[in-house]
Amino acid sequence: MEDRNAKIKGPYLQRSIQARIEAFFLDNLGKVATREQLLKVSTDPVTGRQPENWHQRLSELRTDKGYTILSWRNRGTLKASEYMMPDAERRSTASRRMRPTSATWKKVLSKHNNRCAWIEGGITCNLKNGDIDPIGGGTVRLTPDHKTPHSLHAETDPKDPSKWQPFCGRHQVMKKNYWDDETGWLNVVAIVQSASEEQKRVVFKFLQNYFEDTP
Ligand SMILES: [Zn+2]
Known part of the structure; x- marks a missing residue:
């Protein structure tokens, strides 16, 4: 074989x-x-x-x-x-990642007071351009995040400030790793993989209970 x-x-x-x-x-x-x-x-x-x-x-x-x-x-x-990768074929429709127009991006930044809009546990990241990221290190540079990448409206989205938010580099990576653009689902396995030992134990206990309850 x-x-x-x-x-x-x-x-x-x-x-x-x-x-x-x-x-x-x-x-x-x-x-x-x-x-x-x-x-x-x-x-x-x-x-x-x-x-x-x-x-x-x-x-x-x-x-x-x-x-x-x-x-x-x-x-x-x-x-x-x-x-x-099943074969080397490439979809011709593949396009560069969509971006807001620069006028739209300016509006998005000012709406969020030039700060990263990532919210976790009710707390907004709030890092701004030029800050030193206290967790990831490095200088913060905010870039546009397309809130719903799977509902693409190439005509209107780049001009619609409500479709975008500013993220710092660390949170762009976090969203890409933990969120599957294709399905719009959370990448649960990646989240658990990156969790601490203690959090993994909590998940393990939860799953044990869950499957014990399943006939
Ligand atoms: Zn952030």
């Missing part, structure tokens, strides 16, 4: 994370790639730095470059943290 598993045939020395992931998938069409392999391929070949945003680069291969990359969500034979 043919091996279903992807192999890292690199070294992948492309400069960008996206290009390295793309080369890896193209070397492994129809094969099952794991999260660990993608992390390895994403790691900077020069500095050895492991990026946090590889998941975002992966979804850009879908949205910007038009590749099909399957996960357990759309292919039952795949497990969580497994991915597959």
